[in-house]
Amino acid sequence: MTDSSYVFDLLIVGAGPAGFACAYQLRNQDLKIAIIDQATFPRDKICGDALSADVVNQLYRMEESLGEKFEKFAEKIDSHGVRFVAPNHTSLAINYQNPNQGNAAGYISKRLDFDHFLFQEIENQSNVEIFQGEKVLDILSSSDGIELNTATAKFSGSIIVGADGAHSIVNRKLGNIKVEKDHYCAGIRQYYEGVSGFHEDQHIELHFYKELLPGYFWIFPLPNGQANVGLGMLSSEVSKRKIDLKKALTDLIQSKPHLRNRFKNSIPLEKPQGFGLPIGSKKRPISGDRFLLLGDAASLIDPFTGEGIGNALRSGRIAAEYIIKAFENQNFTSDALKQYDKMIYHKMWNELRVSRQLQKLLKYPRLFNFVVKQANNNSSVRTLLTSMLDNVDLKKELVKLGFYLKLLFGDIR
Template identity: 85%
Template sequence: MKDVSFDFDLIIVGAGPAGFACAYELKNPNLKIAILDQGTFPRDKICGDALSADVVNQLYRMDQALGEKFENFAQKIDSHGVRFVAPNHTSLDINYQNPNHGNAAGYISKRLDFDYFLIQKIENQPNVKIFQTEKVLDISRSLDGIEVKTNKRQLTAQMIIGADGAHSIVNRKLGNIKIEKDHYCAGIRQYYEGVTGFHKDQHIELHFYKELLPGYFWIFPLPNGQANVGLGMLSSEVSKKKIDLKKALADLILSKPHLKDRFKNSIALEKPQGFGLPIGSKKRPISGERFLLLGDAASLIDPFTGEGIGNALRSGRIASEYIVKAFEKQDFTSHSLKLYDNMVYHKMWNELRISRQMQKLLRYPKLFNFVVNKANSNSSVRTLLTSMLDNVDLKRELVKPGFYVKLLFGG
């Protein structure tokens, strides 16, 4: 390789959880890092805003002090469980099991606040320079390095990280992940205030209406009496059924009797906001020569729940290890960086695969109704479902026919 001078060693596109985690984990290696984000913080990110126990655990794994700072972060509320509403409108409340850290197994925080909390933890990191309102327009790769053109400047580096979400330009220019409607969800979010009827322990709510399956309608409580309301569906189903998501959202709130009462004195705080969710329902190439893809850009969103923040943080952590190795060896080849793909799927694929199978089960609303009814009438079944929320091995039982045979005959 000829002697080339670079502006930075590493460019990270996207300053959300995945990009943050990658940069935070690289605070000690002697690497000069640029982070580019097209927004200005604090900035909104269209999302459900729920933060699972895994999000908290990832922060603690990165740094005990970071996890403790998040526990003291004011712009969030504790969430101690989940309410499932079956297609027959029967509800089931399940409390999370005791968490490993802090006072709650889950939290809810607007991404406007949560992402700002994260970026503040790296804005003074000596080896990091953050460029805001910096939209990446083009990326080119040569044998010697990477060149990035933004709306303001051109930058060069030896390596680039795509942490820039569902519509990643790093993937579009360098990667090979295509939008496939059967592996992609369309979502819509709208903030409200004045929604009533939440569980006393601030459960998140997933409503599985027959007309949305295998998707769902959600209501998540937020700080200051607000709520995150929305729905998500497989893009293939949206196309097949010719569904207008904005109209569907409004119609559900107005037509479902148990929702009408809860929303009758509510106020919409914004117009419905649409977004895309590339779900992790198939393995994809998430690296190549001189680049890695992280988080949503790597399509690591849980197919069943739509949750992606925990996997975004985890992918950032994993990426940092392979970035350090690449610079130590000065080996940025696709063959070498493929080890990152292997580790990501070693850590995540089992749960992603099971979640995909659970998503497919949602095509059978009578089965969902049966499980919810059984859990409401049998405390042992309810306890088992509680354990399944966090235990991948137990969750695997949900996709086996034998599990439902046992429920049917009282096993």
């Protein structure tokens, strides 16, 4: 039996980046917004903790002062590039181009800190009330509105937003996105301190070992001499090959000589933590009568990199536009809200599709070895790959046979 009843215009489940962006974009609207989260902030979120150029871009697009405030945020480090380690253990370091107004193209910040930074930006927003420590137990949708129940309260609204991550109850109750192992990744994260050998420009590192393909092992530097270490693989491969990810993480660190040397004076700060990644490798319905799904709840994670924060922020920003239209027209039907789906995939599908194709190419380790070798021997190839990190139209070249023929015959200048 619930103790309290609340009536709002909009219910947002989840106070992470997607829920934040949606609420923040509605800060000047005459809408009463409830944000319901089962956690109490600050709270951890198992993740790689890397913040791409698009994350910074989305903050600036929401409001320039928000981007500037993030630039001054202390609990982060600049990251100026990425180090790829090929299956044959040769490495390639590439610096990012910087398309943003900020100091660096990318950053690394624990989600404990970054999400709390965002949380504090909406905590005192005049049209928002945040309910922490409230686990959603049930959601009911009718022609009259949405009803949401927790253990202690009942919430009513005209529309609900699912920004509650990979195991979204909004999707489970109202949506139709099912877990498909070929479109889902399993990951393991473990924090360390004392890992050595990082690039002077604080590159994130992606190690593509043959035994993990089409997944990868990562090492990301963090503030205060710490590191985020982990690995991710397609769930279908984990299941088919019966891989124990926690054991695989430990075995890699102990068995690879170059890793063993870098970890010899390190100290693990936690036990390995598992998490799931619903990747954006197929189009799905992400709205319906009186609901929208955002971020991880909408399976908008990049299939190649596993990055999802930028797309979470973008989806929240876009969702706000269609929520405003829904209230203006008093139309919360599936037909009206499916325009949100169309806009999301108009903005994101091109890159998600290319990333899925790149993920499939990881099944061919010799191809990866070849590209790294050519890039290390040819500055023009390195420059092209640098541009590809930020430009999806150039990135498309990586999935074309012609690109590899040009590499083979030295025809990239």
